[in-house]
Amino acid sequence: xxxxxxxxxxxxxxxxxxxxxxxxxxxxxxxxxxxxxxxxxxxxxxxxxxxxxxxxxxxxxxxxxxxxxxxxxxxxxxxxxxxxxxxxxxxxxxxxxxxxxxxxxxxxxxxxxxxxxxxxxxxxxxxxxxxxxxxxxxxxxxxxxxxxxxxxxxxxxxxxxxxxxxxxxxxxxxxxxxxxxxxxxxxxxxxxxxxxxxxxxxxxxxxxxxxxxxxxxxxxxxxxxxxxxxxxxxxxxxxxxxxxxxxxxxxxxxxxxxxxxxxxxxxxxxxxxxxxxxxxxxxxxxxxxxxxxxxxxxxxxxxxxxxxxxxxxxxxxxxxxxxxxxxxxxxxxxxxxxxxxxxxxxxxxxxxxxxxxxxxxxxxxxxxxxxxxxxxxxxxxxxxxxxxxx
Numbered sequence: 001x002x003x004x005x006x007x008x009x010x011x012x013x014x015x016x017x018x019x020x021x022x023x024x025x026x027x028x029x030x031x032x033x034x035x036x037x038x039x040x041x042x043x044x045x046x047x048x049x050x051x052x053x054x055x056x057x058x059x060x061x062x063x064x065x066x067x068x069x070x071x072x073x074x075x076x077x078x079x080x081x082x083x084x085x086x087x088x089x090x091x092x093x094x095x096x097x098x099x100x101x102x103x104x105x106x107x108x109x110x111x112x113x114x115x116x117x118x119x120x121x122x123x124x125x126x127x128x129x130x131x132x133x134x135x136x137x138x139x140x141x142x143x144x145x146x147x148x149x150x151x152x153x154x155x156x157x158x159x160x161x162x163x164x165x166x167x168x169x170x171x172x173x174x175x176x177x178x179x180x181x182x183x184x185x186x187x188x189x190x191x192x193x194x195x196x197x198x199x200x201x202x203x204x205x206x207x208x209x210x211x212x213x214x215x216x217x218x219x220x221x222x223x224x225x226x227x228x229x230x231x232x233x234x235x236x237x238x239x240x241x242x243x244x245x246x247x248x249x250x251x252x253x254x255x256x257x258x259x260x261x262x263x264x265x266x267x268x269x270x271x272x273x274x275x276x277x278x279x280x281x282x283x284x285x286x287x288x289x290x291x292x293x294x295x296x297x298x299x300x301x302x303x304x305x306x307x308x309x310x311x312x313x314x315x316x317x318x319x320x321x322x323x324x325x326x327x328x329x330x331x332x333x334x335x336x337x338x339x340x341x342x343x344x345x346x347x348x349x350x351x352x353x354x355x356x357x358x359x360x361x362x363x364x365x366x367x368x369x370x371x372x373x374x375x376x377x378x379x380x381x382x383x384x385x386x387x388x389x390x
Contacts, residue, residue, distance in 0.1 A: 001092045001375055005085070007033040007108050008097035008122075009075070010178065012040065012051050015259045017059065019180040022364035024058030031089050033082070036063035039070025066104075073135070076103045083111050090117075093371055095150070097122040097178060100139045100163065101131055109145040118147040120374055122178055124289055126155035126309065127279060128163075139163060148374035149173040150367070152289060153310040172377065174370040179291055180360030181298045189300035189347060191270060191340045194223035198269040198301070200262070200292050203232030208275035208306065208324060210241055215275075215330035217245040222338055224250070226273075229265060231256040262292075266299035270347075271337055274305035277324045290314040294358040297350035302343045304333050314358075318349035 004023070010016050012034050024030045040049045051063040062085060065078035086094070086108075094112050098105040100123055112119045121142065131139075143149075143164040149171060151157035157175050164171050197216075201207050209228065216226060228238075228251060235253070242248045257265070274293060290310040293303050303319035305311035312321050320337070322329040337343040356362060 001371060002027070003029045003031075003089060003091040004371070005031050005033065005089050005091040005094045006097065007094065007104070009035050009038055009072070009104075010097055011061070012038045012049055013259065015263075016179055017061075018182055018360035019178075019363050019367070020059045021057040022180065022360040023367065026364065026368055028058075028368075030058060031060045031062055031085075031091070033062050033064050033077075033085055035066040035069055035075065035077070037066065037069045072099070073101060074103055077107055079107065082107060086111050086115060086117065090115075093118050093120065093375060095120045095122060095367075095371075099123050099125050100142045100160070101135050103138070106138050106142045109142050113145045118375060119145065120148040120150055120371065121146045121160075122150040122152070123160050124152035124156055124178060126153055126159055128159055146171070148370065150176050150370060152176075152178050153313055155310065155313075169377070172370070172374050174366070176366050176370060177291075177294070177358055177363050178289070180363035181291070181294050181354060181358055183298040183351065183355045183359045187300060187348070187351060189267065191344075192268075194225060195334065195338050196268060196270045197224055197226045197273055197334065198229065198265060198271070198296075199226065199273045199275070200229045200265075201274075203228075203230050203234040203238060205234055206277050206279065207234075208277045209234070209238050211277075211325055211327050211330060212273050212275045213238065213241050213245055213247060213251075214327035215334060216247055216250075218328060218331035219335045220247070222335055224334070224338070226251045227254065227265070227268065228252070229254045229257055229262070262295075266296060266301055269296070269301045270343060271302045271304055271334065272296040273330075273334070274303060274311055275324070275330060276306055276308045276311065278308045293319075294354055298354040298358070300347040300351050302337060302346045302350060304330070304337070306330075315350070316353055318346060318353040320346070 011032050020032055034051050036051055038049045040047060054061045064081050066075050068075040094117055096105050096108040109119050149160045151160050154175055157173050161173055199209060199212055242251050293314045296303055303315045305321055306324040307321050308324050320333045322333050
């Protein structure tokens with residue numbers, strides 16, 4: 001295995017390419033097909049990004065024309081351009097990092113099947129949403145033509161396995177993060193006087209920021225300050241709630257920030273609060289990825305989250321989890337982390353966990369291992385399943 005083609009809209013953003021550089025460092029010829037134009041979040045800062053061809057650190061970024069840029073379900077690559085890329089590169093394996101319901105994933109698997117090129121599909125979705133019949137048909141055809149499945153969480157893996165159905169031999173599946181993070185080579189976080197709390201994400205009810213504000217009202221006598229990064233339709237209501245709870249002077253609202261500004265945020269925080277709720281239909285949550293949690297852990301910021309979504313899976317024993325919508329439990333967790341000595345062991349454990357499981361190098365190594373198992377299952381002797389704990 002030497003020639004690899006990855007196709008995904010995710011790598012339009014240069015800050016998401018750390019894993020790619022780590023893969024290329026493993027003596028792989030790596031080409032990454034991305035949309036030539038893409039409507040890029042965060043919400044409130046949407047703008048159209050133009051991608052150009054480049055080759056850096058052994059990674060070739062290859063832009064492909066698309067229709068419906070920014071629409072994850074509907075966007076399609078230009079058929080001739082996509083087919084030409086796959087034929088010209090003739091990779092040993094293709095990894096398409098789009099949900100199985102997407103038109104783009106269907107395009108890639110159909111073309112690859114015609115050329116007898118094995119495909120691994122990565123999915124992060126952990127909730128089985130109702131979709132139209134045509135989309136279910138597309139998902140079924142896509143999953144029939146892949147040789148392996150990678151998932152961003154245990155819940156996502158279970159969903160993909162259920163959707164793929166029974167196959168003989170069983171379809172290999174692994175739990176591997178889509179993105180790695182940069183972990184500073186040495187500890188560098190400096191604790192603050194008073195607990196510096198951050199909350200990052202789109203301001204919608206499912207994020208549970210109102211629960212966080214209610215929790216902080218219960219510990220108003222403690223020394224703390226809160227920075228809320230993000231924007232959304234719930235901001236006005238949340239600002240009013242902060243005022244009603246007499247917390248406004250201790251809460252800073254930054255609005256949505258671009259990724260490079262987020263990187264500068266971590267040294268300003270001691271704790272990242274993730275008070276997300278479960279979605280009404282149960283099982284799923286608004287936290288299917290957990291990338292911000294991993295970044296916080298990598299920078300020795302302690303994660304205090306709920307038991308919704310991937311949060312417990314990501315933080316393990318290196319953070320604190322409480323039930324969703326439980327302001328008193330959240331308040332007690334934050335109160336307990338006030339002393340520096342109380343949060344230092346969790347900060348150190350979080351950094352160690354991020355280094356071991358979520359660094360660019362760790363994610364790349366597990367990805368290559370899984371690709372080899374997909375291509376040479378007889379050499380492995382079992383159907384692989386790589387989980388978050390290695």
